[in-house]
Amino acid sequence: MLLFQDGSRHEWLAGQVALDLIVTVDDATSEVYSAFLVEEEGTASSFASLAETIGRHGLFCALYTDRGSHYFFTPKAGGKVAKAQPTQVGRALAQLGIDHIAAYSPEARGRMERLFGTLQQRLPQELRLAGITTPDAANRFLAARFVPAHNARFAVAAAEPGSAFVPFAGDLAEILCVQEERVVGNDNCVRYQGLSLQIPAQRHRHHFVKVKVRVHAYADGRLAVFHGPRCLAHYAPDGRLREAPEASRDAA
Numbered sequence: 001m002l003l004f005q006d007g008s009r010h011e012w013l014a015g016q017v018a019l020d021l022i023v024t025v026d027d028a029t030s031e032v033y034s035a036f037l038v039e040e041e042g043t044a045s046s047f048a049s050l051a052e053t054i055g056r057h058g059l060f061c062a063l064y065t066d067r068g069s070h071y072f073f074t075p076k077a078g079g080k081v082a083k084a085q086p087t088q089v090g091r092a093l094a095q096l097g098i099d100h101i102a103a104y105s106p107e108a109r110g111r112m113e114r115l116f117g118t119l120q121q122r123l124p125q126e127l128r129l130a131g132i133t134t135p136d137a138a139n140r141f142l143a144a145r146f147v148p149a150h151n152a153r154f155a156v157a158a159a160e161p162g163s164a165f166v167p168f169a170g171d172l173a174e175i176l177c178v179q180e181e182r183v184v185g186n187d188n189c190v191r192y193q194g195l196s197l198q199i200p201a202q203r204h205r206h207h208f209v210k211v212k213v214r215v216h217a218y219a220d221g222r223l224a225v226f227h228g229p230r231c232l233a234h235y236a237p238d239g240r241l242r243e244a245p246e247a248s249r250d251a252a
Contacts, residue, residue: 195239
């Protein structure tokens with residue numbers, strides 16, 4: 001029902017720059033559901049860990065995290081988080097119906113700190129013994145060998161039988177992505193991150209000038225523009241029109 005997610009910066013690969021290890025773990029069983037290395041913890045790594053966990057196991061009730069800026073907006077340093085001003089991660093969790101719980105004391109993070117202490121002792125040694133020197137190879141090792149072995153050794157049975165996970169039947173990619181509102185310009189284009197995204201003609205509407213739309217930015221760099229629940233078009237990372245819905249192609 002409750003999962004923890006956190007990152008630990010460490011020299012996981014001997015003699016190389018420090019990387020962040022992003023881990024999502026079950027509170028009831030201590031089972032690690034997701035663990036991988038990234039250059040820097042942030043929104044993208046949180047989305048990736050959630051996608052891996054939900055994709056394999058389903059939805060859960062609550063996620064417990066620290067108050068990092070990608071998790072929460074905190075108006076005053078050291079103060080309460082602003083639940084009414086969600087970050088991209090907070091917005092995605094709300095869409096999924098997952099409660100987001102913020103840590104307010106060092107003691108509250110003790111469980112993750114103990115886990116990372118164990119991982120910092122074991123993982124670098126195992127990577128070195130396996131001759132692994134790159135993050136990509138390390139992530140393959142984590143998924144195929146290290147995490148299953150870790151869970152076999154450290155995970156415990158839940159206090160009650162059964163699973164609290166609920167199957168998810170939607171499109172995770174449309175939720176676990178950056179979503180930002182924009183107003184369509186007089187040229188029927190949306191400005192986003194220095195790009196100009198041309199909206200193709202739609203069967204139900206020829207232009208969207210001055211209309212508020214939503215840009216979805218996916219992990220692989222692709223983009224899409226939505227008007228409410230309707231996807232108006234997909235774009236390549238450079239802003240070129242990649243795919244328009246059937247209605248758009250019919251109208252073109």
